[in-house]
Amino acid sequence: MVNETETHGNGNGNEHHHLITIVVDGNDYQVRPGKWVVRDLKAQLGIDQAKVLAEITPQGLKDLDDNAEIEVHEKEQFMTHARSGGSS
Numbered sequence: 001m002v003n004e005t006e007t008h009g010n011g012n013g014n015e016h017h018h019l020i021t022i023v024v025d026g027n028d029y030q031v032r033p034g035k036w037v038v039r040d041l042k043a044q045l046g047i048d049q050a051k052v053l054a055e056i057t058p059q060g061l062k063d064l065d066d067n068a069e070i071e072v073h074e075k076e077q078f079m080t081h082a083r084s085g086g087s088s
Contacts, residue, residue: 017032018032018033019031019032019033020032020033020072020073020074020075021074021075022072022073022074022075022076022077022078023075023076023077023078024045024047024053024077024078024079024080025078025079025080029045031044031045031072032072033072033073033074034071034072035069035070035071035072036069036070036071036072037066037067037068037069038053038064038065038066038067038068038069038070039066039067041053041070041072042066047080048080049066050082050083051080051081051082051083052064052080052081052082052083053066053078053079053080054078054079054080054081055070055076055077055078056077056078056079061079
């Protein structure tokens with residue numbers, strides 16, 4: 001009988017290279033967990049830099065500044081939307 005159990009981490013230092021799943025606009029994306037600058041996360045996911053990335057929280061949407069640093073966790077949910085307001 002073959003053991004189908006996968007093991008993660010084999011002692012060679014790759015244990016910290018696992019990926020997590022986040023949801024953006026209803027689509028799953030695989031990224032590394034931890035700190036991200038929002039503009040870098042958008043680039044990694046192929047999100048148009050002209051759009052706003054917003055975190056979906058129990059209190060509602062929280063727009064994220066492109067220069068902000070956020071902590072990304074498993075199954076975190078986001079959405080994108082067009083920037084509002086005019087130029088000055």
